Amino acid sequence: MTGRKPKVQIIQPTGELRKRAVNYKKGFSVELTSSEMIKLEEVVHNSRDKFVTAVDERLKSLRQAAREVGDDALSMVGFIKRVEKDSFDVKGLGGTFNFPLLTQVAKSLNDYVRGLKNVTKIHLEIITLHVDAMYVILAQHITGQGGTTEAEVLSALLQATRKFT
Amino acid sequence: MAEKIDFSKVRFLIVDNNTLSLQMLEDILRMLGTTAIRRATDSTKAKAALREGEIDIVITERELEPESGIELVDHIRHSTESLDRLMPVIMLTARSENEYVTEARDKGVTEFLAKPFNVDSLYRRIAAVIARPRPFINAPQYFGPDRRRRQQAYSGPNRRS
Numbered sequence: 001m002t003g004r005k006p007k008v009q010i011i012q013p014t015g016e017l018r019k020r021a022v023n024y025k026k027g028f029s030v031e032l033t034s035s036e037m038i039k040l041e042e043v044v045h046n047s048r049d050k051f052v053t054a055v056d057e058r059l060k061s062l063r064q065a066a067r068e069v070g071d072d073a074l075s076m077v078g079f080i081k082r083v084e085k086d087s088f089d090v091k092g093l094g095g096t097f098n099f100p101l102l103t104q105v106a107k108s109l110n111d112y113v114r115g116l117k118n119v120t121k122i123h124l125e126i127i128t129l130h131v132d133a134m135y136v137i138l139a140q141h142i143t144g145q146g147g148t149t150e151a152e153v154l155s156a157l158l159q160a161t162r163k164f165t
Numbered sequence: 166m167a168e169k170i171d172f173s174k175v176r177f178l179i180v181d182n183n184t185l186s187l188q189m190l191e192d193i194l195r196m197l198g199t200t201a202i203r204r205a206t207d208s209t210k211a212k213a214a215l216r217e218g219e220i221d222i223v224i225t226e227r228e229l230e231p232e233s234g235i236e237l238v239d240h241i242r243h244s245t246e247s248l249d250r251l252m253p254v255i256m257l258t259a260r261s262e263n264e265y266v267t268e269a270r271d272k273g274v275t276e277f278l279a280k281p282f283n284v285d286s287l288y289r290r291i292a293a294v295i296a297r298p299r300p301f302i303n304a305p306q307y308f309g310p311d312r313r314r315r316q317q318a319y320s321g322p323n324r325r326s
Contacts, residue, residue, distance in 0.1 A: 006304065006305045007304075008302060008303070008304040009302070009303040009304070010300050010301070010302060010303075010311070011251070011300060011301040011302075011303060012300050013251070013298035013299065013300060013301070014251075015298060017175065017221050017222075017253075017294075017295055017298070018295060018296055018298060020174045020175075021170050021171050021172070021174040021175050021295055022168055022169070022170055022171075022295065022296050023168075023169055023171055024166045024167075024168065024169060025169065026169060026171045027169040027170045027171035027172055027173075027197075027198060028169060028170055028172065028197055028198070028288075028292075029167050029168070029169050029170075030167065030168045030169065030170060030292050030296045031167065031292075032285065032288055032289075032292075037284070037285060039196060040193060040196060040197075040284040040285075040288065041284055042196075043189070043192045043193050043196045043284070044189065044193070044284055046192075047185075047188070047189045047192060050185065050188075051185060051189075054185050088228060088259055088260075089183045089185070089186070089259075091259045091280070091281075092183065092186060092226075092258070092259030092280035092281060093183070093185060093186060093189075093280065093281055094281055095280075095281025095282075096189075096280070096281040096282055096283065097281075100281070103281055
């Protein structure tokens with residue numbers, strides 16, 4: 001057998017986009033300056049209220065749905081799908097708006113519901129506890145990692161998800 | 166003199182089914198000076214936008230319907246419909262565990278950024294794909310940007326051929 005190596009082609013970039021956009025006069029520096037950074041951070045800061053309002057509405061609606069969800073499989077599947085989507089969205093944005101604890105609780109909930117089958121009342125309880133925790137974090141504007149109590153709540157939620165899978 | 170990026174010359178497609186995330190991304194790009202921004206909330210709309218062309222950079226979430234962001238990347242890199250197989254793709258996703266990072270890299274994603282993100286990290290990735298484009302590798306098992314980030318000079322004895 002000759003055992004020829006398969007051919008690998010290296011394609012050099014055309015640099016067309018670079019030629020079009022990179023210059024020395026206009027735009028944002030390739031390496032951001034501190035004043036440019038402040039401008040961009042302001043955009044995030046200005047979106048923060050929108051984020052808080054949107055998540056607040058979603059959590060209220062999720063609480064309501066948890067109370068109303070029926071025992072039938074179809075309604076449960078729909079509810080779990082909704083929890084999965086909402087928790088994923090909150091997980092992805094919380095930290096950007098300086099709510100890392102919110103992201104952690106949402107991650108715990110998202111990981112939990114992704115593997116969930118045959119949902120029982122105890123599962124619903126754990127989901128509701130997560131939703132309540134997120135609601136409190138948002139309502140009390142707990143930014144950063146929070147304190148000892150918040151760490152204990154998060155730890156308890158994680159333990160519950162491990163225990164009741 | 167420091168290099169700058171004129172974002173009015175760069176056209177983006179941003180894809181995310183979280184409208185809040187999409188809006189924030191659009192606001193950041195507008196602050197940078199971008200005017201050509203197309204939005205899509207699912208993979209079908211994203212593919213339709215790609216078919217229309219005039220897009221330089223795609224920023225996409227991994228979790229999309231009906232097909233995932235990974236399948237969208239596969240479409241860009243491999244489909245005969247693709248107008249630019251070398252298009253830079255930044256995956257901005259809350260699905261950021263190691264297995265997903267590896268999967269994205271092996272499917273030809275140019276840059277990966279985990280949500281929640283900060284603007285500095287996002288900007289660095291956008292600036293990198295514009296100002297420091299990487300070569301592409303066309304191999305039997307892989308088509309995408311060179312996955313070796315560091316070009317290390319070899320200083321040992323003679324290299325084997």
